[in-house]
Amino acid sequence: MTLSRRKFLKAVATSTLAVAVIPGDSQGFELKGRMSPSPKALKAKRWGMVVDMSRCRDDCAGDCIAACHEVHNVPFIPEPDHEVMWLFQEPYANAFPDQSHGLVARRSDGWKFLLMCNHCNDPPCVRACPTQATFKREEDGIVMMDYHRCIGCRFCMAACPYGSRSFNFRDPRPFIKKINPDYPTRRKGVVEKCNFCQERLEVGRMPACVEACKEGVLTFGDLDDPASEVSRLLSEKPHTRRKPDLGTGPSVYYIL
Amino acid sequence: MFNRRWVISGIIIFAAAAAFPFYWHAVGPHAPFPELELPTKEKKCIESVEYMRTNHMRLLDVWRNAVVRDNLFIYTASDGKQYEMNLHRTCMGCHKSRERFCKRCHDYNDVAPPCWDCHFAPSEVRKTRSAGTGTGTGKSNVHPVARKGEPS
Numbered sequence: 001m002t003l004s005r006r007k008f009l010k011a012v013a014t015s016t017l018a019v020a021v022i023p024g025d026s027q028g029f030e031l032k033g034r035m036s037p038s039p040k041a042l043k044a045k046r047w048g049m050v051v052d053m054s055r056c057r058d059d060c061a062g063d064c065i066a067a068c069h070e071v072h073n074v075p076f077i078p079e080p081d082h083e084v085m086w087l088f089q090e091p092y093a094n095a096f097p098d099q100s101h102g103l104v105a106r107r108s109d110g111w112k113f114l115l116m117c118n119h120c121n122d123p124p125c126v127r128a129c130p131t132q133a134t135f136k137r138e139e140d141g142i143v144m145m146d147y148h149r150c151i152g153c154r155f156c157m158a159a160c161p162y163g164s165r166s167f168n169f170r171d172p173r174p175f176i177k178k179i180n181p182d183y184p185t186r187r188k189g190v191v192e193k194c195n196f197c198q199e200r201l202e203v204g205r206m207p208a209c210v211e212a213c214k215e216g217v218l219t220f221g222d223l224d225d226p227a228s229e230v231s232r233l234l235s236e237k238p239h240t241r242r243k244p245d246l247g248t249g250p251s252v253y254y255i256l
Numbered sequence: 257m258f259n260r261r262w263v264i265s266g267i268i269i270f271a272a273a274a275a276f277p278f279y280w281h282a283v284g285p286h287a288p289f290p291e292l293e294l295p296t297k298e299k300k301c302i303e304s305v306e307y308m309r310t311n312h313m314r315l316l317d318v319w320r321n322a323v324v325r326d327n328l329f330i331y332t333a334s335d336g337k338q339y340e341m342n343l344h345r346t347c348m349g350c351h352k353s354r355e356r357f358c359k360r361c362h363d364y365n366d367v368a369p370p371c372w373d374c375h376f377a378p379s380e381v382r383k384t385r386s387a388g389t390g391t392g393t394g395k396s397n398v399h400p401v402a403r404k405g406e407p408s
Binding site: 029031032033034035036037038039041135137139144146147148179181182183184185186187202 | 302303307311314315318319320322324325326327328329330331332333334341344345370373374375376378379381382
């Protein structure tokens with residue numbers, strides 16, 4: 001059987017066309033309803049946290065961490081190598097290594113700083129993430145994690161200059177004392193971190209750590225709103241941020 | 257043709273064997289369709305049963321991207337009723353049992369979506385907690401890592 005060039009080209013064209021019109025899996029799916037933002041949501045141009053370390057007491061500093069980790073089903077894993085932390089404490093020398101010297105280190109010995117994700121203005125983790133599992137919400141500046149997309153490459157952990165991210169080296173579920181039924185857990189092989197309680201802001205509540213702190217150490221609000229409590233605090237008191245020279249623009253401020 | 261007898265009977269046997277699954281599917285016995293536990297308090301799902309049966313996975317996929325990435329929160333169904341786009345509270349709020357609803361049908365269809373690696377049915381978690389794995393009193397729920405920095 002001989003096939004003329006003309007016939008061959010015709011056959012190729014027809015079969016290409018046939019493949020193109022065969023519907024794929026999600027083609028033909030139509031969302032019947034509409035989706036809209038929450039009417040109760042707290043809104044800001046740029047969320048930020050002010051940590052007033054002069055008010056932070058050693059004997060209760062655990063309450064905010066406990067509240068955060070309980071609300072978000074953060075596992076407690078005793079081995080330091082496998083630790084998962086959203087909100088955690090470190091001495092001055094670890095929190096501000098570039099501003100630490102012998103005298104400061106001695107004076108502030110035992111002074112534990114509350115650390116969390118800084119929700120940077122220009123987050124290096126977002127640039128490092130190959131799947132856009134971590135991304136910055138342009139409307140309010142929160143650096144979010146989409147755990148569904150995380151492939152566990154840990155580039156973001158290498159990129160984060162603040163050590164704010166933890167990797168689930170093992171299934172976290174057996175290490176959660178009491179599961180909060182309203183919030184999912186994570187699985188083995190994804191990175192996690194503080195999300196500025198995005199799920200609580202959505203329903204009109206302040207972050208869990210802010211609600212838990214009775215000493216007024218933590219203040220949360222809109223950095224872009226000059227009338228907000230955070231802006232007022234920052235205009236009144238001297239403050240600093242972690243590693244400001246890196247240019248990441250942290251949204252977490254420390255009053256010493 | 258050489259070995260005509262063998263070749264032709266071989267082709268016939270092969271064709272019969274290849275076609276057997278189709279034949280068996282048409283006339284043979286079927287695995288019984290799983291019995292799903294339906295919610296008692298609600299009569300109607302957020303959309304029609306047909307739509308949900310065919311499209312729930314696509315709907316949930318759209319929901320998760322909307323909630324996580326686009327800051328959307330409320331789903332207004334085609335009948336105008338509003339729902340929170342939340343697997344734990346909305347879906348599992350009615351379909352209390354993952355084992356007796358989701359899993360039975362997924363097993364029947366031999367699909368294993370990874371939803372449950374992270375998500376769960378709240379009522380099932382509450383049950384296991386009261387069964388003794390939980391810590392009980394409020395005081396003992398303090399996260400041990402929180403106490404790390406304290407002078408001992």
